[in-house]
Amino acid sequence: MIETLKSSLIISCQAPSDSPLHHPDIISTIALACVNQGAKGLRIDSPSHIKAVKKLLPDIPVIGLWKQMGLDSSVYITPRFEDAVAVSEAGADIIAIDATLRSRPNGETMPQLIAKIKQELGKPIMADIDTFESSIEASQAGADFIGTTLYAYTEATQNLIPPSFEFIEKLVKTIDKPIICEGGVKTPQEVRKALDLGCFAVVVGTAITGIDLLAKRFTDATLK
Template identity: 60%
Template sequence: MIIPESSLIVSCQAPLDSPLFDPKIIAAMAKASVNQGAKGIRINTPNHVKQVKKELPNIPIIGLWKQDYSGYDVYITPCYNDAVVIAEAGADIIAIDGTLRKRPQGEQLADLIHNIQEKLGKLVMADVDTIENAIASAQAGADFVGTTLYGYTKETENLNPPGFSLLEEMSQKLTIPIIAEGGIATPEDAKKALNYGAYSVVVGTAITGIDLKVKAFQAMFQ
């Protein structure tokens, strides 16, 4: 199941301590998004993926599992074992950390991508932060590369998403589909991403991030 070109993908996630962190609520967000025209959904955790797939069996799901491994910076589906659980939950595309940072059990990026594709039969979206990691992910066989980690790694912590400059460079140097993700706050941002060469666009906080948006507004009243 593939995501159409020039389409909106909605990331339906919530903080662990939020009352929204409930599979049925996440699925309701996903259904509301699809009702308004979203062509794909990005979902974190096996339970959430399973619930969304149950309620939206014909909608492509980009699944991931944010995992904290002590001593490692990678956290988006860092290991093959994590990918297995997400695949079994029903994800059509597995999103992984596409950087060359160290992984638990000494796994290598290329091996992780290969195993997900060959053993699980799933497509891979590599979330990256720099052009070097984008190229490495593409060479390792990723089916999609996303700008997801731009501004969220040590190498890019002084940069603010959306990573339009990275997106533009990726569109010039890569031949695989590029997904714009991270900091897309307005419809105008999404349109700009498509103009810079994005295959499709993921929007999260601007649509489903109630906790973060309320926190930002509330800070103005302090």
């Protein structure tokens, strides 16, 4: 199943927690629309949404995660092993975790979390990294995929603008794991460029499924 993701588009189907779209049935319907138009994989947040998507689309690979806020840490993408367990049990085919080098909410290190997931859950891991250093450590720890998800979204990288094709090219050339381009991809041309540079796959979210944010951008343009 995972091999079908090679050289493909993965669409992240998520919605803000205060959006009317933030409902399992709606997210799964959005996911179906994306698959109908050729998406080969999906990135889904939270166990309830993952379950709904897998029920509707059992044969489509799902990268699952669980955003957990308020844990006294800036790490929020599947930050703890218990979150990974819930994501796995919901049916995710790949578990995405924050693989930055920041302190985690329970003091567990990123390599320790990866090792525990591999040993106890047996699911492939997508390591959401922000820097070259974190990509090296995640790769050495056993992550199956390296994603650029958090490039420009952490304290160490907040002044950068995604996607950085220079950064992506460096990862492709030096990291011996499949590289997934994610973060800030806005056009089909950028998808093509990332694949041409050697990325295993590309994830697009807001530019396709971020209805709330897209609507706000357009309505803001009407204001003086």
